[in-house]
Every structure is written in C-alpha cells, then in structure tokens.
Amino acid sequence: MTRFNIIKRDDLPKKREWIIRTLAILFSLVSAGLVILALGFDPLEVFPGMVTGALGTEIRLTQTILKAIPLIVTSLGILVAFKMNFWNIGGEGQILMGALAAAYVALNVEGLPKPVMLLLMAAAAMVAGGIWAFIPAFFKARMGVNETIFTLMLNYIAIKFVTYLQYGPWKSPESQGFPKVATFPDNATLPKLFGIHIGWVIALILVVLVYIFINHTKKGFEIRVVGESKETARYAGMNISSVIIVAMLISGGLCGLTGMIQASAVEKTLAASLSGGYGFTAIITAWLARLNAIAVLFVCFAFAILLQGGSYIQISMQIPAAVADMLQGIILFFVLGSEFFIQYKIGIIRKNIPQKEVA
Amino acid sequence: MEGFLAATVIAGMPLLFATTGEIITEKSGLLNLGVEGLMLMGAIMGFVAGYETGNPWMGLLGAILAGAAGSLIFAFLTITLRANQVVTGLTLTIFGTGFASFMGKSYVGLVVPQTIKDFFVKIHVPLLGDIPFIGPVFFRQDVFVYFGYFLVVLVSLYFYRTKRGLNLKAVGESAASADASGINVMVYKYVHTCIGGALCALGGAYMSLVMMSVWVENVVAGRGWIAVALVIFASWNPIKAFIGAFLFGGLSILGFRLQSMGIHISQYWVDMLPYAATIVIIILSSRKNKKENQPPADLGIAYFREER
Numbered sequence: 001m002t003r004f005n006i007i008k009r010d011d012l013p014k015k016r017e018w019i020i021r022t023l024a025i026l027f028s029l030v031s032a033g034l035v036i037l038a039l040g041f042d043p044l045e046v047f048p049g050m051v052t053g054a055l056g057t058e059i060r061l062t063q064t065i066l067k068a069i070p071l072i073v074t075s076l077g078i079l080v081a082f083k084m085n086f087w088n089i090g091g092e093g094q095i096l097m098g099a100l101a102a103a104y105v106a107l108n109v110e111g112l113p114k115p116v117m118l119l120l121m122a123a124a125a126m127v128a129g130g131i132w133a134f135i136p137a138f139f140k141a142r143m144g145v146n147e148t149i150f151t152l153m154l155n156y157i158a159i160k161f162v163t164y165l166q167y168g169p170w171k172s173p174e175s176q177g178f179p180k181v182a183t184f185p186d187n188a189t190l191p192k193l194f195g196i197h198i199g200w201v202i203a204l205i206l207v208v209l210v211y212i213f214i215n216h217t218k219k220g221f222e223i224r225v226v227g228e229s230k231e232t233a234r235y236a237g238m239n240i241s242s243v244i245i246v247a248m249l250i251s252g253g254l255c256g257l258t259g260m261i262q263a264s265a266v267e268k269t270l271a272a273s274l275s276g277g278y279g280f281t282a283i284i285t286a287w288l289a290r291l292n293a294i295a296v297l298f299v300c301f302a303f304a305i306l307l308q309g310g311s312y313i314q315i316s317m318q319i320p321a322a323v324a325d326m327l328q329g330i331i332l333f334f335v336l337g338s339e340f341f342i343q344y345k346i347g348i349i350r351k352n353i354p355q356k357e358v359a
Numbered sequence: 360m361e362g363f364l365a366a367t368v369i370a371g372m373p374l375l376f377a378t379t380g381e382i383i384t385e386k387s388g389l390l391n392l393g394v395e396g397l398m399l400m401g402a403i404m405g406f407v408a409g410y411e412t413g414n415p416w417m418g419l420l421g422a423i424l425a426g427a428a429g430s431l432i433f434a435f436l437t438i439t440l441r442a443n444q445v446v447t448g449l450t451l452t453i454f455g456t457g458f459a460s461f462m463g464k465s466y467v468g469l470v471v472p473q474t475i476k477d478f479f480v481k482i483h484v485p486l487l488g489d490i491p492f493i494g495p496v497f498f499r500q501d502v503f504v505y506f507g508y509f510l511v512v513l514v515s516l517y518f519y520r521t522k523r524g525l526n527l528k529a530v531g532e533s534a535a536s537a538d539a540s541g542i543n544v545m546v547y548k549y550v551h552t553c554i555g556g557a558l559c560a561l562g563g564a565y566m567s568l569v570m571m572s573v574w575v576e577n578v579v580a581g582r583g584w585i586a587v588a589l590v591i592f593a594s595w596n597p598i599k600a601f602i603g604a605f606l607f608g609g610l611s612i613l614g615f616r617l618q619s620m621g622i623h624i625s626q627y628w629v630d631m632l633p634y635a636a637t638i639v640i641i642i643l644s645s646r647k648n649k650k651e652n653q654p655p656a657d658l659g660i661a662y663f664r665e666e667r
Binding site: 006039087089139143144145146148149150152153154156157160161163164167168280281283284287320322323324325326327328329330332333336337339340343344 | 392432435436439440441442443445446447449450451453454455456457458460461462464581584587588591625627628630631634635637638641642645646663
C-alpha cells in the first residue's frame with residue numbers, strides 16, 4: 001500500500017528553490033501555450049511574436065521600458081503594504097488620485113521653474129495617493145475593517161471621480177467637445193535622459209531606497225514584524241496602528257507618484273484610463289518578486305515584456321492583447337502552487353504487509 | 360415605483376447569486392476573492408455557449424462549468440497546495456478578467472439569439488402575480504429570478520436544517536475538530552468551493568445573457584467585489600444576502616430612476632453610490648460583535664492535518 005506523507009521542510013538550498021520556481025514558470029508557459037492553442041492560435045507564433053514585439057527594435061524596447069517604469073514604482077508601493085500583510089489592492093485608485101493632484105498643480109500653478117514645478121507635482125501626488133491609502137489604513141488600524149474590499153472600492157470611486165472631472169468641470173474648452181483635460185504646460189512634463197523620460201532614474205533610485213527602508217531601518221523592521229505576527233509586534237511593545245498607517249502612507253504615496261509620472265511624462269494630461277491596470281499587475285509582480293525590492297526590478301521588466309508583447313501581437317497578428325492578462329494569471333497560479341514544493345517535502349510511505357507470522 | 364422595484368429585483372440577481380456562492384465557499388473556511396473573475400468567466404462562457412448553440416440551457420451549463428473550473432483551480436492551489444488564499448483569489452480575478460476579455464474579443468456587440476430571449480421572457484405567476492404591489496415586483500419576472508428565490512430557500516435549508524450543512528459549518532469553524540470527528544474535510548472544502556464558484560458564474564451569465572443580452576467587455580464592473588462585501592453585510596446568512604442584493608441592485612439603477620424623475624445629478628456621482636455604500640457597510644459590519652454575525656473561525660486559514 002502506498003501513501004504520501006507531507007513534511008514541512010526545514011530549509012532548502014537557495015539553488016533548489018530557484019530551480020523549482022523556474023520549473024513553475026516553464027510549466028506555466030507550456031500550459032498557457034496549450035490554452036492559446038485551444039483558443040485557435042499558434043503558441044509558437046504568439047510567444048516569439050511577443051518577445052520580438054517587446055525587444056526587437058530600439059523603439060519597441062523603449063516602449064517596454066516605458067511600461068516597466070510605472071510597474072516598478074507601483075510594485076514597490078504594493079510591496080510595502082504586503083510586507084505588513086495589508087492587502088492594498090487599491091493601487092489603481094491611488095495612482096489616479098496622485099495623477100489628479102499632479103494635474104491640479106500643473107494646470108493651476110503658473111510661472112514656476114521646471115524643477116520646482118515637477119517637485120511640487122510629485123509632492124502633491126504622493127500626498128494625494130497617501131491620503132487615498134490612509135483612509136482604509138485608518139479604519140483597519142482602529143476598527144479592523146477589511147482593507148481588501150475597502151481599497152478596492154476606493155479604486156472605483158477614484159475612477160468615477162476622475163471621469164467626472166474629465167467629462168465635466170475639467171474638460172478643456174479647446175478640445176472641441178471631446179472629453180479631455182487640458183494638456184500640461186512644458187514646465188510640467190518630466191525631462192528625458194537617453195531618450196526615455198527620467199522616470200526610469202526615479203524607479204531605480206526608489207528600488208534602492210525601498211530595499212534599504214524594508215531591510216535596514218527600524219520602521220521597516222516593524223512593518224515586517226507586524227506582517228509576520230501581530231501578537232509578536234504587540235508583545236514587543238510596537239504601536240501597531242501607527243505602523244499600519246505609516247506603511248500605508250508610503251505605499252499610497254509611491255502609487256500616487258506613479259500617477260504623477262504617467263500624467264506628466266506619458267499622457268501629459270489627466271485621463272481616467274491613465275492607471276492602465278498597473279495597480280493590479282503590480283500585485284502579481286510584487287508577489288512574484290517575493291516582496292523583495294531588488295527582485296521587483298527584474299520581475300517588472302519581464303512583465304513589461306509581456307505587456308508590450310501583448311499589445312504588439314494585437315496589432316501585428318490580431319490576437320487580443322488580453323492574452324497578456326491571462327498569461328499573468330497563469331504564471332502566478334503556477335508560482336503560487338510551486339511554493340508548496342519549496343515549503344514541503346512529499347515522501348512516499350510503503351507499508352509492507354508481513355507475509356508470514358514470525359514464530 | 361413598482362416598475363423601479365421590479366427592476367431592482369433584476370439588478371440584484373447577479374449579486375444574489377454571487378453572494379450566495381461566496382457564502383457557501385466561505386462557510387467551508389475558504390476566502391475566495393476571485394468572485395469578480397468567476398463572474399466574468401461565467402458571463403463570457405455563458406454568452407459564448409448560448410450564442411453558438413442558441414440554447415439557454417447550454418448557456419447556463421457553459422457558465423456553470425466555467426465557474427466550477429475556475430474555482431477548482433483556486434481549490435487545488437489553496438486546499439491541496441496551501442497557497443495564500445488572498446493572493447490566489449486576486450490572481451483568479453486577474454486571470455478571469457483577461458480570459459473574458461480575450462474570449463470575448465470577437466463577440467463584442469453581438470446580440471443574444473431570440474430563442475434565449477424567449478426563454479427568459481417575463482412570466483406572470485398565477486395568483487402570486489396578482490397580489491397587489493408584491494405581485495408586479497416579485498412574481499412577474501423571468502425564470503432565472505424564480506430560480507434565485509428558490510436558491511435562497513434551498514441554501515438556507517441546507518445550512519440550517521441538514522446534517523451536511525452542520526458538517527459544513529464544523530469544517531469552516533474548526534477543520535481540525537471536524538476532521539477528528541470523521542468529516543472528510545478536503546471533500547467538503549473542494550465541493551463547496553466549486554458549487555460556490557459555479558453560482559458566481561451563473562450571476563455573471565445572467566448579466567451577459569439576460570440583463571445586457573449583448574456582449575460588452577467587463578460587464579460585471581465590480582459587482583463581484585460588492586458581492587464579497589455583501590457576504591460580510593449578510594453575516595454569512597443567505598436570507599440577509601437576499602435583502603443586501605436588492606438594496607445594492609436598487610442603488611445600481613438609481614441613476615436612471617432619478618434622471619427619469621427629472622432630477623439631474625451627474626451620472627458619475629450616482630455611479631459611485633454602490634461602491635461608497637459598500638464601504639459604509641463594511642465599516643458598520645465591523646462594529647457588530649454578536650456571536651452569530653462572526654465569520655467562520657477558520658476562514659482564510661489553510662488546513663494541514665500533519666500540523667494539527
């Protein structure tokens with residue numbers, strides 16, 4: 001008779017851990033390929049198409065990096081909250097509120113030199129994103145209100161609110177009835193460095209800062225402790241409410257900054273579609289990076305290839321770009337499943353039924 | 360007024376199915392945040408199956424299979440492989456959204472066949488439909504709505520009047536004790552997660568097949584998340600879910616009503632109402648301390664027999 005028994009592993013060599021994860025991603029690509037095949041497309045055409053569509057030429061590579069920037073900054077924000085076991089899925093709303101505040105500054109403050117203007121916009125965006133995250137954090141800290149639903153509902157409210165502004169009070173008179181907010185003046189757009197707006201520099205700096213914050217500061221340590229066990233944190237005399245609120249201000253602030261970057265450098269205006277799903281994709285990338293800021297950089301670049309590749313095959317092969325969303329889901333399914341094989345060992349127990357009575 | 364309330368019943372139907380489905384899932388101790396994704400998978404597969412065959416039963420079956428398959432992925436990852444339930448649920452939503460949008464690309468703007476429209480035509484229930492006020496609101500609806508009423512009764516009886524329902528409660532409250540008393544915890548969790556997922560998917564299919572009767576991208580528009588909140592509002596009770604679903608159904612169509620009454624509020628503000636009300640509800644529910652209003656004690660915790 002054969003039975004399985006499952007034992008928790010004490011420790012697995014880092015190398016084996018990464019082999020398991022790589023296998024998981026390979027399996028996910030194979031099964032995604034099967035899904036694509038079942039839906040009537042050729043995966044051997046789709047996958048290479050996505051890669052060349054994302055990296056094939058300099059223009060496409062630029063597009064990929066442009067998608068990686070908001071993803072990295074948002075993922076860092078999500079990471080700070082997730083480290084604390086606070087499920088901030090309100091990234092979309094925080095991005096939009098950040099963009100809204102940046103747009104308000106850009107369109108209403110006049111005569112500032114470019115660096116001051118940009119700093120002011122960034123500050124406004126971080127405050128707005130922070131406030132949008134503070135609301136659920138406050139209720140979570142004080143009353144234990146479920147933050148998952150709260151942050152998500154705030155997404156919808158932010159989208160409706162920005163849409164309202166775009167179609168109503170903020171509609172530009174110059175747009176001839178087309179629902180569009182006025183374009184930002186030149187001193188409110190992020191400058192370029194090596195052909196790409198300097199959001200990439202900001203993203204790289206933030207990766208390092210968030211890494212240091214989480215791993216080498218007292219607040220970062222407190223966030224990790226609260227995430228692992230509220231009881232331990234309480235026992236150690238930490239003020240859990242304040243940890244939650246500070247972490248969420250940072251989380252929302254970073255998402256808000258994404259909004260400012262997108263509004264200033266990419267859209268050059270405020271639009272309800274500006275958050276572009278980055279708030280959700282960042283949940284996946286942050287988790288895949290195992291909530292490690294350095295890993296976020298690489299995972300986000302890989303996902304930017306996926307996103308850019310998805311929109312490329314939509315144009316070149318008439319395959320819906322949503323294939324990229326599906327792929328993201330499938331990859332994460334496999335990686336989530338693979339964690340089991342990292343944490344547990346499966347042994348096979350063979351029970352030998354004795355043949356003869358022992359005399 | 361009767362017309363508005365009758366429309367409220369219809370608008371509440373997807374919420375009722377999704378909320379009831381999620382209650383069944385959560386009763387077994389699993390927090391599936393993939394409701395939005397499951398509804399979308401049900402909406403598209405129901406639409407595709409219904410559109411291609413012209414048969415309403417095939418449409419409903421397509422939705423049920425999609426929902427069961429989607430929640431089976433969730434069940435396998437969280438029950439057998441003990442993955443984090445919150446992240447797995449979110450992933451299911453992201454996957455389902457992508458799946459629906461991918462599958463639906465070539466169906467955008469296509470209209471449901473007449474055979475299906477005929478199937479979901481309003482039926483005047485004899486006697487009950489003639490009761491003043493109640494009749495026009497509740498008993499001159501389509502067959503799906505009647506199934507919804509039936510579902511509430513059925514699930515309530517199951518939860519509170521059967522041995523299996525009691526076992527289910529034990530599994531959700533303390534999987535270890537249930538296991539020790541000989542209940543097959545794994546089977547209970549798997550079966551109820553899949554039934555719950557299938558019901559969520561049916562809610563989605565109602566939106567695409569009956570309410571819209573045309574495929575539009577992202578038909579569900581956050582209702583899956585409202586359903587997750589309604590579970591808390593209903594404190595895991597299907598009858599309260601019924602009330603909650605209609606309250607929110609009403610809020611979601613209030614905009615049209617106000618406009619027809621000549622009250623001009625921006626559509627976008629009215630659109631915010633269900634979401635804002637959801638926030639109010641989860642805040643208020645967090646203040647409830649009554650014992651019967653608490654979530655299942657083991658909700659969100661993976662059960663690991665060897666660690667017992």
